[in-house]
């Protein structure tokens with residue numbers, strides 16, 4: 195019998211293929227993800243790609259055809275792993291290959307992936323993965339950003355954490371997920387807690403006014419000002435109602451100055 199706190203089947207099941215399964219131990223066991231897995235909201239199984247290696251030396255890579263530096267990951271271990279895990283390529287879940295050449299991970303893509311019942315994440319190392327893995331297996335190629343990591347494992351951890359937070363039951367306070375940075379296409383407004391004055395910096399008076407309307411307007415203006423200062427690209431489709439600019443006196447161009455008190 196399952197109680198309310200122990201779902202019969204996880205809302206999201208993730209399989210990961212990597213030659214460094216131990217890489218995932220800390221991130222998947224700690225904090226939010228650890229609890230979500232314990233409670234059965236989330237299943238994550240990390241499979242050692244070398245279990246499907248091509249020889250008894252557990253080889254998974256080879257020199258690139260055409261020459262060049264470094265090694266390339268061979269296609270057979272990935273394809274054989276998927277066939278073993280799902281009984282054929284046709285039955286694999288939505289498959290994401292982590293790669294610097296992929297589409298940049300952002301909150302809309304995170305939300306899209308969170309609607310899937312299952313995901314398969316493919317992690318590469320070395321100079322990359324044989325193109326046939328991209329062609330045969332990857333529904334999506336996803337990059338964390340315009341820089342090169344040592345492999346896809348760190349990116350897979352980031353993706354799992356971001357997606358899991360949107361899975362029902364994983365984050366207790368659903369309002370915090372709805373309000374946070376990017377949920378409304380803007381960066382989050384500044385937050386304050388006690389004490390009211392610290393090292394000469396005051397909590398803006400409006401936040402202590404008890405006027406919920408004024409607080410909401412201040413937060414919206416702060417979000418817009420902060421977004422304009424550090425991520426103006428996010429504002430392109432976010433014209434203010436009635437046109438014209440916002441009257442918010444926001445943070446400085448660095449986006450880090452003391453917040454103006456309202």
Ligand code: ADE
Pocket residue numbers: 292293294336337338339340341342343344345346349
């Ligand atoms: N593997 C190496 N670099 C990467 C990146 N920037 N994003 C995703 N996977 C990667």
